[in-house]
Amino acid sequence: MNRGAVIGGGTMGVGIAYVMAQAGAAVTVVEPDDRRAEQMRAIVAEASSSAIGRGKLSQDAATALQVRIVRAKSVEALDEGLDLIVESVPERFELKRQVLAQAASRRPALLATNTSALSIDRLAAELPSPRQFLGMHFFNPVWSLKLVELVQGSATSPTTIEAARAIVGWMGKQSLLVRDVPGFATSRLDLIASLEAMRMLESGVASAEDIDQAAVLAYRHPVGPLRLSDIVGLDVRLDIARTLEAAHGSRFAPPEILIAMVAEGKLGAKSGQGFFAWPA
Structure with missing residues (x-):
């Protein structure tokens, strides 16, 4: 994975962007709110500094990580054809549905939602490529917790699941696969x-x-x-x-x-x- 994006600069979005960038990807975080974007930069800097103090990152690696994370104000500003876009906005169905539709228009190789409870099939219903869509449920704090719960919808292809498993492993995490039941596991x-x-x-x-x-x-x-x-x-x-x-x-x-x-x-x-x- 070389290029990815996260939609939503809240607690989970920042963590997902951090682990992507730590693994080596260029990451764009879509966050329209200027104040939250500043908070996001501060959190990334603080997490990088903490990683240096614990011997997890060198100063050069921490600086490079921060440089790889950039901000965009809208989904429309994202490049087309990214390797992965992860939606991480609040747990409201209509909001997620609208954001995912916008993200799908950028034609990523994989499109994922970080929902912890909403139905993957319902969210996929109006997407143009539901075979390339799945749940990728990360855990807070993302930089510390190693699990990512992959949620397979009825239309999600085996190729999409295997690609998601590979990305999770590349980020230094472990995955488990569950079917689309409310609340998952x-x-x-x-x-x-x-x-x-x-x-x-x-x-x-x-x-x-x-x-x-x-x-x-x-x-x-x-x-x-x-x-x-x-x-x-x-x-x-x-x-x-x-x-x-x-x-x-x-x-x-x-x-x-x-x-x-x-x-x-x-x-x-x-x-x-x-x-x-x-x-x-």
Whole structure:
């Protein structure tokens, strides 16, 4: 892979662009918002600096990585015929459908969505080349977590899956293949634990700190479910919960504490306050 693009300069989009560039690709990130684009540059610089400090990158390699990531303000500004375009906008079906249609017009070899819950077949329904479309579900923080969940729609070709597997390996990650069922595999496992932790907090079972400590110390999770929810974004958690509730029933119904926090603008790390406080 030589040239790729990521649509969306949020937390996940920045991470995906970073690992592409680290592997050697020239990457264009489509981000229309100037403020978010500046934040994106700062995050890439900070992640590169951290990698230098941990001996993962040399100074020259870090500088080259940053140079390989450029920004575009619109999908229409992307070159045609890129090796891969990954859509990474918020988990709203209509928004993703519109963005993917724009991306398909650039005729990439592979087109992927980073959705963690939405149906690949529904998103592919109006695409001109659904055989070249799949889900590529990355995990946050993308530069640290090695898994990419590949989601095969009913029209996705075996050639597309093999090409995606090769790209994932080239990025230094491992893939698993799942079929197009709402929530796939990882989102269902992750979300059900997070929603139960929220219900425990809501009913006064224990504090947020102690619930997370239970997961970390008893089950060796690297991060507790409430802190992880803050990192993912509570609005993202709520969107996914509503999608999976519609597909799988009440066990995925969002608890009132989550609905209320999102309504109050307490979205987790990105807003500075969620189940925990997140200093700027």
